[in-house]
Amino acid sequence: MDLPDPLHVFLARRGWHLHPHQSAMLEQARAPAILLVAPTGGGKTLAGFLPTLAELLADPRPGLHTLYVSPLRALTADIRRNLLTPVEELALPIRIEDRTGDTPQTVRRRQWTDPPQILLTTPESLALLLSRPDAARLFSGLQRVIVDEIHALAEGKRGDQLALLLSRIQTFAPAFRRVGLSATVEDPADLGRLLARYPDPCLILRGGMPGGADLSMLAHRPPPWAGGTALHAIPEVLDQIRRHRCTLIFHNTRAQAELFFHHLWMANEDALPIAIHHASLSREVREGVEGAMRQGRLRAVVCTGTLDMGLDWGAVDLVIQMGAPKQIKRLVQRMGRANHRAGARPRAILIPANRFEVLECVCAIEAAQAGELDGSPRGPGRSMCSASISCCGPVKAPLRLMPCMRRCAAPDPMPALSRADFDACLDFCATGGYALRAYDRWRRLMLRDGRWQLRDPRAARRIRLNLGTIEDRPxxxxxxxxxxxxxxxxxxxxxxxxxxxxxxxxxxxxxxxxxxxxxxxxxxxxxxxxxxxASFGGGSFATSAGLARRILSLIGDTAAWDRLPPHTADWLRLQGHLSRLPRGDRLLVESFPAQGRWHAAFWGFAGRNAHQTLGLLLTRRMEAAGLDPLGFVAADHALLIWSLQPIEAPAALLDPEELREGFSAWLEGNALMKRTFRGIATIAGLIDRNLPGQRRTGRQTTVSSDILYDTLRRYDPGHLLLRVAREEALRGLVDFGRIEDMLARVQGRVDHVRLDRVPPLAAPLLLERGRVPVEGRGRERLAEAAAARLLEEAGLADLT
The missing domain is CATH 2.40.240 (Ribosomal Protein L25; Chain P)
Incomplete structure (x- = not known):
């Protein structure tokens, strides 16, 4: 496909020329599926839309031609503004509109009867469109779907939802082409399988731009030993703001962003125009900040992940990452917001929040400069349980539905979804499953004349109100x-x-x-x-496995310590002199007295969630062994447990088989499992989050889900949702897989070091927040001892 003359004119006016990967997208425009992996600022979005613009210039007929799907509503608005520039300048007969949760209802109604040629949306809004009875009328002429920042969708439930939506579209438009765009893909082949139109393979194109990134770390002064907000660096941050046009200051959590902005504002004696942006702010506030950025009226924005994907803020010339990024891919994504234009070098500064994060920041910078990426592997691809397809009208089953669901199962499409799993999905959507089929509330579908349809057509509205895979906290x-x-x-x-x-x-x-x-x-x-x-939805990130491996390698390579600030290198030398250094092929356990208790530090480097789970399991085993554990605290790199009795044989506590048995027994009745089930059941439609004309409180939702969980465990332990919830818990909240990976890595090689003082690396763990108390014999003994001292002071000891 050639570039049309009007687009040649548009590019020539700006002195632009097509890059090789943009030309390749035109040449391969007829391919069933293309994944374009190109650096930030390399023109991926233009590359994705060039075939669409060329086809519409050749044949500008009405109707939906291209669907653009993005993970962020703000990104759809930004892309719409960028696309309208050539369309309006060249007076092209092309309509471009977005459709998200922010779109007025009147516009949505008009879009359904008179759709634009290019529609920009999110997976959630697309799911609503596809649930309409006359969805075929809207999508039958669709030629192309462009999925931007596809990596951000692929790693979670939204990726499963997207795969199902693409498969559903294929029933209406069998020949539509699929395009995926991303700058941060660690495994293009795996992502290509998500995008591919089975059985056709996905064509993978790579784009490159000259020049690398300008990455550095600001840690001249020793940071605090513990903490996560990096408030100590506010003077340096203000200095950087003064020296740049516009700075994005990224934080990993909304609470950290709020706290940092508050203190930054109080220290802002020059009254520099600064703002804050995160997902829990109102739409009006967020749009006001985005508008001020586009107009160049802000010098800095403190933000979270709401501004780290694909958005083009032309004035931004510096990104500051406060605290360790926890994931190399996240750092690459965020640094790309600075100097986001062709040929420009992204510039980012990392500021560690505490002493250990110095190591993590150094490793993240080196990995990003080497082009090394990490990320969470895609899950098993269990198809989503949803009755939404039946909102479209009667559906023949299982012949029509099973291929649709099989096409979206990963990584090997056909074998991934068995007939038994499909039947379980269908049974759940129809009746709620064995234990719930007696209740009329969950009997949503019925089989009539060989077709599945809603028992009550009025339920369609209720189902649509509760569509979506984003787990919103009340x-x-x-x-x-x-x-x-x-x-x-x-x-x-x-x-x-x-x-x-x-x-x-x-x-x-x-x-x-x-x-x-x-x-x-x-x-x-x-x-x-x-x-x-204030508390906000979401939580802190755990250090990725790839980044943890790099940290362990750096600690073990004393010759590489010259890359560290002197204060950090000296800290590691002192650790090696007084104790031992952690190693990748062994597990270091340090036992030492502190604060009147025995402490044990387990240097697992398995991430905060995994160490939290390991702490719960080990303290249970310690309680059974009579070691009287009192509590623990988990960090990304280590677990610290304190007890009344010292640990003498840590290797015995870490036996893989016994840990797994203890984990299985602990998980079933744990609150974390119930929390995971609550999210799964809500997404699957078993629990309504929205009801027509009323709103459910979080307490109502919790009570409903807990009752359902206990009922299913008792009467239907093999229920589909219990199996999915268990898989989700293993990969997510408890991250038991990383514990098993750690144990497999060390293969029983445990270095137990007994010390008479706090070892240098473990000292910051004593200052960590988030301590978890252990209720058991240890606390009972402390209470008995305190009571005995009180009676003795009162002269009553002899009377007991």
Whole structure:
């Protein structure tokens, strides 16, 4: 396919020329599926849309031609603005619109009857479109689907949903082409299987741009021993803001972003225009910040992942990552926001929040410069349980549905979904499964004349209201009292702890809680300098396995320590002198007394979630062995346990078979398992998150899901959702797979070092937050000893 003359004119006016990967996209435009992997700023989006623009210039007929799917609503709006530039400048007869949760209802209705040629949307909005009875009318003429930042969708449930949606579209438009775009793909072949139209293979194109990235770390002064907000670096951050046009300051959590922005604002004596941006802020606030960035009116934005994918903020010339990025791919994605234009070098500065993060930042920089990526592997690809297809009207089963679901199962499409699994999915959608089929509420489908259809057509609205794979924690809107000014949202659990007069941070503002009215938190602005930090959805990231391997390699290579700041290199030397250094092929366990207790540090480098799980398992085993554990704290690199008795044989506690048996027994009745089930059941439609005309509280949802979980465990332990929840828990919240990987890596080689003082590397663990107490014989003995001392002081010891 050749580039049309109008597009030649547009490029020539700007002095641009097509890069090889952009020309290749035109040449391969007829390929069934293409995955383009090219660096940030290399023109991936233009490459993806060039075939569409060329085809529409040749034949500008009405109707939906190309569907663009992105993981972020902000990204769809940004892409729409960029695409409209050539369309409006050349007066091309092409309509481009977006459709997300922010799109007004009147526009949505008009789009259905008179669709644009190019529609930009998200997986959630696409699922709603495909659930319409007349979806075939909208999608039958579709020629191309472009999935931007496909790596961000592939690693979770949204990737499973996307695969199912693409498969569903194929029933309406069998010949449509698929295009995936990404800058950060560690395994293109695996991602290609998600995108491919089975049995056709996915063509993988790679793009390259001259020049690398300008990456550095700011850690001249020793950072604190513990903590995660890097408040110590505010003077240096302000200095960088003054020296650049616009700086994005990334944090890994919303709470950290709020706290840092609050302190940054108080230290901003020059009154530089700065703002904050994250997903829990109101749409009006977020759009206001984005508009100010586009107009060049902001010098800095403190933000989270809401601004790290694909967005083109032309004025941004510096990215600062506060704290370790925890994943190489995340760092590459974020640094690409600076100097986001062809031929420009991205520039990023990493600022470690604590002493150990210096090692992690050094390793992340070196990996990014070497082009090494990491990420979470795709899951087993179990097809999603959803009755939404039946909203479209009667469906013949199983012959029509099974191929649709099989095409989206990964990594090997045909064998991945067995007939038994398919039947279990269908049975769940129809009746809720064996234990629930007696309840009319969950009997949603019925078989009539060989076709599955909704038992009650009025249920279609309820099903559509609850579509989606994003697990939202129950939240409440925050609004300024006496006005319609919405500030954002906070978690319902945090709101329940507030009393009138309490202050907290949201959107960088200190607000005072006044009342809770109609599920809305009413606040007034105030000037309290020590507010609480609001809870927001999401959590902290764990250091990836690839990054952990690099850290272990750096610690073990003393010749490489000259790449570290002197304060960190000296810290490692002291550790090697007084104890031992962790190694990749062995597990270091240090036992030592501190604060009147025995402590044991397990240097597993398996990530925070895995160490949290390991702490729960080991303290249970220690309790059985009479070691009286009192508590533990988990970090990304190590687990610290304290007890009344010292650990003498850590290798025995780490027996893989016994750990797995203990894990299975612990998991079934654990609150984490119930929490995982709650998310799975909500996504699968077993629990409604939205009801017509009313809103469920988080407590109502929790009670409903806990009752269902206990019922299924008792009467239907093989239920599909219990199996999916267990798989999800193993990979997610408890991350038991990384514990098994760690044990396989060391193969029983445990170095147990007994010390009479706190070892240098373990000292920061004593300052870590998030300590987990262990209720058992150890605490009972402490309580008995305290009671005995009290009676003795009162002169009553002889009377007991």
């Amino acid at each position: 939240s409440l809107a925050v609004r300024v009292k006496g006005s319609q000014t919405s500030l954002g949202q906070i978690e319902e659990t945090f709101a329940s702890t507030l009393s009138p007069g309490d202050t907290f941070l949201i959107g960088g503002q200190v607000v005072r809680f006044e009342s809770l009215r109609e599920m809305t938190v009413e606040v007034t602005r105030c000037r309290n300098r020590e507010p609480r930090i």
